[in-house]
Amino acid sequence: DAKTTQPPSMDCAEGRAANLPCNHSTISGNEYVYWYRQIHSQGPQYIIHGLKNNETNEMASLIITEDRKSSTLILPHATLRDTAVYYCIVRGDSGGGADGLTFGKGTHLIIQP
Amino acid sequence: DAMVIQNPRYQVTQFGKPVTLSCSQTLNHNVMYWYQQKSSQAPKLLFHYYDKDFNNEADTPDNFQSRRPNTSFCFLDIRSPGLGDAAMYLCATSRVRAGEEYFGPGTRLTVL
Numbered sequence: 001d002a003k004t005t006q007p008p009s010m011d012c013a014e015g016r017a018a019n020l021p022c023n024h025s026t027i028s029g030n031e032y033v034y035w036y037r038q039i040h041s042q043g044p045q046y047i048i049h050g051l052k053n054n055e056t057n058e059m060a061s062l063i064i065t066e067d068r069k070s071s072t073l074i075l076p077h078a079t080l081r082d083t084a085v086y087y088c089i090v091r092g093d094s095g096g097g098a099d100g101l102t103f104g105k106g107t108h109l110i111i112q113p
Numbered sequence: 114d115a116m117v118i119q120n121p122r123y124q125v126t127q128f129g130k131p132v133t134l135s136c137s138q139t140l141n142h143n144v145m146y147w148y149q150q151k152s153s154q155a156p157k158l159l160f161h162y163y164d165k166d167f168n169n170e171a172d173t174p175d176n177f178q179s180r181r182p183n184t185s186f187c188f189l190d191i192r193s194p195g196l197g198d199a200a201m202y203l204c205a206t207s208r209v210r211a212g213e214e215y216f217g218p219g220t221r222l223t224v225l
Contacts (some may be wrong), residue, residue, distance in 0.1 A: 034213075043117075043203050043216030044156065087155070091211060099168060099210050100146050103155035 004088045009108040018075040020107050022088030025069040031092050033064060035073045036101070037084040044087065044103075047073065078111045085109075116140070117217035119204050125223045126194050134189040134220045136204030144210060145187040147179060148203040150219070156203055162187060163210060191222075199224045 005023040012018040024033065034049040048055055048062045050071075055062045061074040075082055087106040118137045126132040136145065144163050148156040160169045162181045176198070178190040191198055201221050205214040 036214075038156075041219075043205070043219050044214075046213045046215065049213070099144065099161050099163065100148075100158035100170075101156070101214060102158070105155060 004090055004104050006086075006088055006104065006107045008105065009110065011110050011112055012075075012078050014080060014111050014113050015077055018078040018082065018109060018111070020073040020075075020086050020088075020109060021070065022073070023070045024088070024090045027068050027090050028092075031090050033062065033068075033071045034089045034091060034101075035060070035062065036087045036089065036103075037082075038087070038106075039081075039084040044101075047086075078109075080111050080113060083109060083111045117204055117206055117215055119202075119217040119220050121220060122218060123221050123223070125225060126191075127225050128196065129193045132191050132194055132222065134191075134202050134204075134222070136187045136189070136217055137185050138204075138206045138215075139185070140206055140208070140215060141184060142206035142208045142215070143184075144207045144212070145181060146205040146207075146214065147177075147187070147189050148205065150201040150203060152200075159189070194222070194224045196224050198222065 032049050032051050035047040036044045038044040048060050050062045064071045085106040085108050087103050120135050146161040147159045149159055150156040158170050159173045160179050176192050180188045201219045203219045204217045207214045
């Protein structure tokens with residue numbers, strides 16, 4: 001699975017959109033971009049994933065660049081409960097992806113009141 | 114609600130004394146995983162089961178074993194815990210291979 005690069009930490013004001021970048025320049029054609037987050041002392045939580053097209057669900061939006069070498073996770077209206085470590089993970093699908101997740105260091109997002 | 118349950122949430126053991134951590138799921142997922150997360154580090158995959166097929170990560174120490182007696186339950190056995198095994202142990206499940214994973218709350222293991 002391709003490697004990812006994320007900033008170690010970011011701040012965002014409560015109520016504003018939080019935009020978390022991820023670089024994955026070695027991503028291959030059948031690899032998906034996944035985002036998980038881990039709130040302090042809890043297990044990681046799945047947020048969203050995508051292949052090429054932008055995706056949106058009730059938690060967040062995922063914007064993937066046309067060349068697929070980078071992506072941005074957007075939390076549209078951040079709240080204090082969104083303070084967490086956010087992990088961007090690239091992996092193949094069930095036809096060829098590795099089982100289990102390889103976590104990088106992630107981005108520690110701190111929402112400021 | 115369907116979920117992944119880990120018991121106990123906190124476990125204290127003595128150096129060298131075997132310990133078992135348990136995980137159960139009501140999601141009826143085929144795949145179950147165990148991760149180790151040491152302080153200030155990211156989770157690291159130890160092994161997983163796809164149905165009854167056991168898959169060990171290459172660098173998982175022999176001291177760590179796992180059992181999956183049925184679809185719902187999976188156990189992590191640490192045969193002779195060392196001080197370096199103190200960590201949060203996370204269980205996760207997914208419906209299919211390389212699918213979205215659902216994590217339990219973790220068991221924090223302390224080794225005295």
